[in-house]
Amino acid sequence: xxxxxxxxxxxxxxxxxxxxxxxxxxxxxxxxxxxxxxxxxxxxxxxxxxxxxxxxxxxxxxxxxxxxxxxxxxxxxxxxxxxxxxxxxxxxxxxxxxxxxxxxxxxxxxxxxxxxxxxxxxxxxxxxxxxxxxxxxxxxxxxxxxxxxxxxxxxxxxxxxxxxxxxxxxxxxxxxxxxxxxxxxxxxxxxxxxxxxxxxxxxxxxxxxxxxxxxxxxxxxxxxxxxxxxxxxxxxxxxxxxxxxxxxxxxxxxxxxxxxxxxxxxxxxxxxxxxxxxxxxxxxxxxxxxxxxxxxxxxxxxxxxxxxxxxxxxxxx
Numbered sequence: 001x002x003x004x005x006x007x008x009x010x011x012x013x014x015x016x017x018x019x020x021x022x023x024x025x026x027x028x029x030x031x032x033x034x035x036x037x038x039x040x041x042x043x044x045x046x047x048x049x050x051x052x053x054x055x056x057x058x059x060x061x062x063x064x065x066x067x068x069x070x071x072x073x074x075x076x077x078x079x080x081x082x083x084x085x086x087x088x089x090x091x092x093x094x095x096x097x098x099x100x101x102x103x104x105x106x107x108x109x110x111x112x113x114x115x116x117x118x119x120x121x122x123x124x125x126x127x128x129x130x131x132x133x134x135x136x137x138x139x140x141x142x143x144x145x146x147x148x149x150x151x152x153x154x155x156x157x158x159x160x161x162x163x164x165x166x167x168x169x170x171x172x173x174x175x176x177x178x179x180x181x182x183x184x185x186x187x188x189x190x191x192x193x194x195x196x197x198x199x200x201x202x203x204x205x206x207x208x209x210x211x212x213x214x215x216x217x218x219x220x221x222x223x224x225x226x227x228x229x230x231x232x233x234x235x236x237x238x239x240x241x242x243x244x245x246x247x248x249x250x251x252x253x254x255x256x257x258x259x260x261x262x263x264x265x266x267x268x269x270x271x272x273x274x275x276x277x278x279x280x281x282x283x284x285x286x287x288x289x290x291x292x293x294x295x296x297x298x299x300x301x302x303x304x305x306x307x308x309x310x311x312x313x314x315x316x317x
Contacts, residue, residue, distance in 0.1 A: 003028045003065055004200060005096075007053070007087055008072035010035065013104050013189060015158035017070065020193035021200065022046065030066065053083035059090035066091075068098040068200055075102055075117025084121055088128070092135050098206055099137040101125060104192065107141055107211065107289045111281040114274070138199070138206035141289045142192045143185025146214060146305050149226070150312040159189040163255040165275055166219075166234075168226050168313065174251050176279040177238040180220030183288040186305045187214030195293050195300065202296060211290030215305035219282065225306055229313050241283070244276040251275075 004021060008014055009031035021027055022043050029046045036050060049062055053073075063069065069091050073084050084102060091099050101121045109115040125137055149168050151161040165174040176182070195212050217225070227233055237251045254271040256264075281287065294302070 001026045001028065002067035002200065003030065005030045005032060005063055005066045005069045006072065007032045007069065007084075008074065008102065009033060011072045011074070012158045012160050013192070014070075014072035016156060016189050016193040017072075017196050018043065018046070019157060020190075020197040024197055024201075027200065030062070032062065053086050056086050056090050056093075059086055060093045063090055063094035063096055066094065066096050068100070069096050070100045070196065071102045072104070073102045075121070076114060078117060081117055081120050081124070084117075085124060088121075088125065088135070092128070097136060098200075099125075099135050100140055100196070101137065103139045103141060105141065106143065106281070106286045107209075108284075108286045109281075110284040110286055111277045112286060113277060136206050138208060138210035140192070140196060140199075140210045140212065140293075142187035142212040142214070143289045144187075144287050145192070146186040146188045146303075146308050149186075149222075149305075149309055153312065153316065155308070155312045156189045160258075162258040165255050165278060166222060166226060167255065168230055168309070171226070171230050171232050172235040172237075172253070173223055173226070174237050174239060174253075174255070174275065174279070175219055175223070176244075176283050177240050179279065179283050180218060180223070182219045182282045183216060183285065184219060184222060184282060185211075185213050185216050185287060185289045186222075187212050188303050188308055191300075191302050195297065198297050198300065199293065204296065207292040207296070209290060210292050212293045213289060213291040214302045216288065217305065222305075225309065229306075229309050239279060241280060244280055247272060247276065249275050 004027050021029055031048045032051050033048055071084055078084055103118060109119045128134055147155045147159050148161045148164050151163050152169055191214050223234060239251060243250055249272040254275055256271050257267045
């Protein structure tokens, strides 16, 4: 049993991880929140503490006795990464053994400008350990959550999918012209949560790059899987890279991110930018991740995309 502190614990990915940790019935879990601490939390072994993340001394006191810190701070909502850097520094001062920064996504960030904050934290942690290791950390990288492709239906307890450029629901897709061979890693939110729960108990040293590979397939294979699962051909529009690079999305529809942290007007305005970033980024390999945690946890059986999506879409219109 160890004490685990979770920053940004009200997010949907964080809640999946919290439930997996609680299910082990092994750990003491401390949730850090900017919001008022709820009077009651039904999860056993879970306590809350309110913090602004702005006072390093307060954070250091909060983290006393903590073994592992998992950060789910939304980097887009953390200007200059002040909150997460304060959390990292406080973890070091408090003697925390392990730290997971707010990653939970892709292997790299080429064309994904909205992930600039994650890239900065990677460099910050690397610099801290440059001369000697002061903090053990791992970048948990699941690629793209398979659950996105069940939109608009929910396929996890907490994770809420939103529409992507491959829309299983309306049997349509926006792809990069010539990009059918581009590779993608798909991992369910449930598998990510279970891997993190096992990683907390892992007795060896955490790998800095912590790839988690559920299923790897090409864009073309994902389209074929969609058509198989949905029982009909998809309407596919193929976009030119040169157009996307100058901000032109020449297509009949745009996926819009439905996220509580992004106002609808802002999400609609960002839609062409997000689409271009995802298509160009996929071509650059950002959604293909490595398998470090698969190799360190060889007994864990990952849910394959075909199995998961076939079941998710069974009997759906």
